[in-house]
Amino acid sequence: MNSSDNLNNSFLKKESDGFLGKIVAIANQKGGVGKTTTAINIAAYLAHYGYKTLLIDMDPQSNATSGLGFSQNSVNISIYSLLVYNEDPNKAILKTPYENLKLIPSTKQLSGAEVELVTVFKREFRLKEVLQKLEDNYDYIIIDCPPSLGLLTVNALAAVKNIIIPIQCGYFALEGVAQLLNIIDLVRRSLNVKLEVEGVVMTMYSRSKLADSVISEIKNHFGNKLYNSIIPRNVRLDESASHGKPIIEFEPGAKGAKAYDELAKEIIKRYKNKGLTILESSLII
Numbered sequence: 001m002n003s004s005d006n007l008n009n010s011f012l013k014k015e016s017d018g019f020l021g022k023i024v025a026i027a028n029q030k031g032g033v034g035k036t037t038t039a040i041n042i043a044a045y046l047a048h049y050g051y052k053t054l055l056i057d058m059d060p061q062s063n064a065t066s067g068l069g070f071s072q073n074s075v076n077i078s079i080y081s082l083l084v085y086n087e088d089p090n091k092a093i094l095k096t097p098y099e100n101l102k103l104i105p106s107t108k109q110l111s112g113a114e115v116e117l118v119t120v121f122k123r124e125f126r127l128k129e130v131l132q133k134l135e136d137n138y139d140y141i142i143i144d145c146p147p148s149l150g151l152l153t154v155n156a157l158a159a160v161k162n163i164i165i166p167i168q169c170g171y172f173a174l175e176g177v178a179q180l181l182n183i184i185d186l187v188r189r190s191l192n193v194k195l196e197v198e199g200v201v202m203t204m205y206s207r208s209k210l211a212d213s214v215i216s217e218i219k220n221h222f223g224n225k226l227y228n229s230i231i232p233r234n235v236r237l238d239e240s241a242s243h244g245k246p247i248i249e250f251e252p253g254a255k256g257a258k259a260y261d262e263l264a265k266e267i268i269k270r271y272k273n274k275g276l277t278i279l280e281s282s283l284i285i
Contacts, residue, residue, distance in 0.1 A: 011268050013050035013139065020051070020139040022271060023131060024198060025156040025163045030176040031147035033168040034203035036063040037237055038260075039144035042164075044246030045264030047100035051139035054093070057106035058127070058156055059146040060113075065105040068096050069244030072107045080109040083126045083155070084116050089133050098249065114151040123151065124191055128159035149183050157184060158191040162198035164267075167218060169202050169211040169230075174218075197222070199270070201263060203231040229263035232256060 026039040036059065043055040057064035058079060062072055075094075081087040082104070094103045117123040127143075135141060143160065145153045157163065163184065167173050181197075188195045200222045202215055219226050231237075232255050240250035247257040 008049075011049050011265050019136060020271070021135040021141075022139060023135060023141045023143070023160045023162070024267075025143045025145055025160045026166065027145040027153060027156065027163055027180065028165050028167065028176070029147055029149045029153065029180055030168075030172075033166050034231060034237075035147065035166050036067060036144050037241060038164070038166045038201060038203065038231070038263075039142055040064055040067045040241070041237075041246050041248070041256075041260040042264055042267065043101060043140070043142045044098060044248050045261055046140050046142075046268070047098055048248055049264065049268065050100060051268075052100050052137070053140045053142065054102050054104065054134065054138045056104045056141060056143045058110070058143055058152050059106055060108055060111035060152075061146070062106040062108065062110075063241070064144040065103065065107075066244060067241045068101075068103050068246070070094060070103065070105055072105075075105045075107050078105050078107045078109065079130075080107060080113055082130045083110075083113055086129075089130045098246070110152070117151060124154050124158045127155040131159050149179065154183075154187060154191070157187040157195055160192075161194045162196060164198050165200045166203045166231075167200055169205040169214050171210065171214075173214045174221075197225055199227050199267070200225050201227045201229065201231060204233045205230045206233045227263055227266050229259055229266055231259045231263070234259075 026035055028035055039055060043053050047053040055064060056079060065072065077087055077092040082089050082092055092104045094105055096103055117126065131141060143156045145156045167177065184195060200218060202218065205211055234254060234256035236251050236254040237247055237256040240247045243250055247254060247260060251257060
């Protein structure tokens, strides 16, 4: 076994560990920033490292669902039924072809959920109620939010402790981010005091002075919240989605695959370090 194997093994989940119950929303109301690609591939790599992972598609476009090879026509119970009709969430879970990775799918029905939930009591907490029935059975629950700041996204933000924001390496990178941060602050003050930005990931990177200056600006704004891993603009990532496969299964040697692998490792490492910090604090007390 070489040093690279030893390094990768350090990210594997230990059999003695219980379920972590980490819930993360992937959100940015600006479309076309690689949000769903990021959600799919983070989930796939976490599963690859042995973590029981559930991906929840909260986007009516259902791209995370098709990105894992499922057709809307084949879905019987979706996230829509869980939010609107309080269906048992375990009935909606689909087993993917990939070990440790499961999916709660979405369909176009979800586009009507915001209207249907308008008069529902505590409508902002419908997803939280779903997750409370599931979180003890998974290490990571990854939520792919829609590209908007409507009730579906608010449901996700009210239900999680952590949010990861994908930002495209382009001229309009910060467009809308300020609005998203305002919504996060509003949700934190009124619905979920534990909500915080876990990290920011730069996507669709092509080497240029503009892209590098954008990354520098984001770094100045977010500091150590910015992940070191940068996702390149890579045609194989688009192709993998069109084939209904995460990049680790479609072409694991692609630049995009290596970038998402490194990002997943950063996420695992941060949570491990955060856990150690909490343990040390409790020992000091």
